[in-house]
Amino acid sequence: MKSVLLYIILVAILVSIGCKKFVTVGNPPDQTLSDFVFMTDATATKAVTGIYIQMMTASESFASGGISLYSGLSADELTYYTASARDEFLKNEIGKVGENTISANFWKPAYNFIYSSNLCLEKLETAASLSPAVKKQLKGEALFIRGFTYFNLVNLFGRVPLITSSDYRINAVKARTSEEEVYKQIEADLLEAENLLSDNYTDLSGLNNRTRANRFAATALLARMYLYRKNWIEAEKKASAVIASTTYALATNPIDVFLKTGKESIWQLQNVVTTINTWDGLLIIPASAAAFPTYVMRDTLINSFEAGDKRFVAWTAGRVYNSVPIRYPFKYQVRQGTVSKEFYTVLRLAEQFLIRAEARAQQGLLQPAKDDINMIRTRAGLANTAASSQSQILDAVLKERRVELFSEWGHRWFDLKRLDKAHGILSVLKPAWQSTDVLWPIPTDQLLLNPSLIQNPGY
Numbered sequence: 001m002k003s004v005l006l007y008i009i010l011v012a013i014l015v016s017i018g019c020k021k022f023v024t025v026g027n028p029p030d031q032t033l034s035d036f037v038f039m040t041d042a043t044a045t046k047a048v049t050g051i052y053i054q055m056m057t058a059s060e061s062f063a064s065g066g067i068s069l070y071s072g073l074s075a076d077e078l079t080y081y082t083a084s085a086r087d088e089f090l091k092n093e094i095g096k097v098g099e100n101t102i103s104a105n106f107w108k109p110a111y112n113f114i115y116s117s118n119l120c121l122e123k124l125e126t127a128a129s130l131s132p133a134v135k136k137q138l139k140g141e142a143l144f145i146r147g148f149t150y151f152n153l154v155n156l157f158g159r160v161p162l163i164t165s166s167d168y169r170i171n172a173v174k175a176r177t178s179e180e181e182v183y184k185q186i187e188a189d190l191l192e193a194e195n196l197l198s199d200n201y202t203d204l205s206g207l208n209n210r211t212r213a214n215r216f217a218a219t220a221l222l223a224r225m226y227l228y229r230k231n232w233i234e235a236e237k238k239a240s241a242v243i244a245s246t247t248y249a250l251a252t253n254p255i256d257v258f259l260k261t262g263k264e265s266i267w268q269l270q271n272v273v274t275t276i277n278t279w280d281g282l283l284i285i286p287a288s289a290a291a292f293p294t295y296v297m298r299d300t301l302i303n304s305f306e307a308g309d310k311r312f313v314a315w316t317a318g319r320v321y322n323s324v325p326i327r328y329p330f331k332y333q334v335r336q337g338t339v340s341k342e343f344y345t346v347l348r349l350a351e352q353f354l355i356r357a358e359a360r361a362q363q364g365l366l367q368p369a370k371d372d373i374n375m376i377r378t379r380a381g382l383a384n385t386a387a388s389s390q391s392q393i394l395d396a397v398l399k400e401r402r403v404e405l406f407s408e409w410g411h412r413w414f415d416l417k418r419l420d421k422a423h424g425i426l427s428v429l430k431p432a433w434q435s436t437d438v439l440w441p442i443p444t445d446q447l448l449l450n451p452s453l454i455q456n457p458g459y
Helices: 002-014 031-037 041-055 062-074 096-126 132-157 179-196 215-228 232-244 279-284 310-315 349-362 366-379 390-404 411-418 422-429 444-449
Strands: 078-080 265-269 295-297 316-321 324-329 344-348
Touching: 031 041, 031 096, 041 062, 041 096, 041 132, 062 078, 062 096, 062 132, 062 279, 062 295, 062 344, 062 411, 096 132, 096 444, 132 179, 132 215, 132 411, 179 215, 215 232, 215 265, 215 344, 215 349, 232 349, 265 349, 279 324, 310 316, 310 390, 344 349, 349 366, 349 390, 366 390, 390 411, 411 422
Parallel strands: none
Antiparallel strands: 078 295, 265 344, 295 324, 316 324
8 A cells, every 4th residue: 555655646746736727737846856756767667657546546537437437428328327417418418517527527637647648758758867678668658648548538529739748838828739630649659659668567566467558558559549540451450460469368258358367458457446446346336226326228228239149148237226127337347345356447359359340341351350240249159240241341340349348438439429420329319419519528617727728619
């Protein structure tokens, strides 16, 4: 516990410039103190790995369940059992209360991670006493975290301020940057990270956990990014590189996928609260038979599973509450307990097969695309896909993505938007839906702090 506290203190030093200015950036930190942190391999490592801890300190936040759950509401995956402020996301009518949630749970934490990464990168650049191998690894991790954060920001909000320094004077008045420029930065960060990071997992506990980014984490995220940018050749190439690695293997049984020891995981986050395995498990699994449910699966999601799909048995659970049968995600099956069984899985191998399947289908490589789909279907206990034409195979990929990646990291929400299917599907399901709802609003408090920001259309 002392080491965890030290991590948090070190990160607090790095982000001590406060939360009062735009993107939570205020006055610069004490130069001598922050330089001191980067004088030894041990303290520099704790500063960078402290960002991972920062990402998991609060529930329903940017990297700790927030994207999965709130994007699930915004899409067609989840509802919330009782009336609450989450209804603004469920109905895609985000007002003041929803904006406050976005600011506190998404915008501010994300830019804290970016600021921490920027400051670490600057300090690493001038750190003369670090060993070359440690310096290389830490730089790769900071770049990876920044690229990961911007990828999710641009998919939630569209144009966002692209901040790559710790200079609060520039950051406080930074305007929104085009999506193209943000993606260029994401690509540059991840390509450099891929070149710098070790193939092997490094973990301060000595347990070979996958809670720090390695080279394949950067490669996997690049594959996703290239897919979103319709660069089919590079998406296939990067996904193939991950699949070819002997480090990873599809779990034989879906129930084993989200264990902290699972070989399918490429990158996971570990909760810093010792009595909680994952925030999703705590938030979704009812505390008792008498407790009211929280996040519940929509009927449209339930009905998308084929008969005999092992994923439905392993990854969903049902109960009757107030005489009404409900079903909820059960990918994380530990609600509370001091025994650590599950880590929060961010990147995993199954997605790489589906990325490659889509990229191959888009290039007309139909049989190889079907082969990738069938790898996922076989693990789920299903027969090979009957799709044959290009359009049928692409539909089959989207269908598999829906049931394989549901309630994970906004995959469904992002898929509907990138494939231009959001309006056609969600307008039928949600009476108040408008095409501009594909982007969340920029929080009003950030608009007031920074006159250079402009609100998204429709808000």
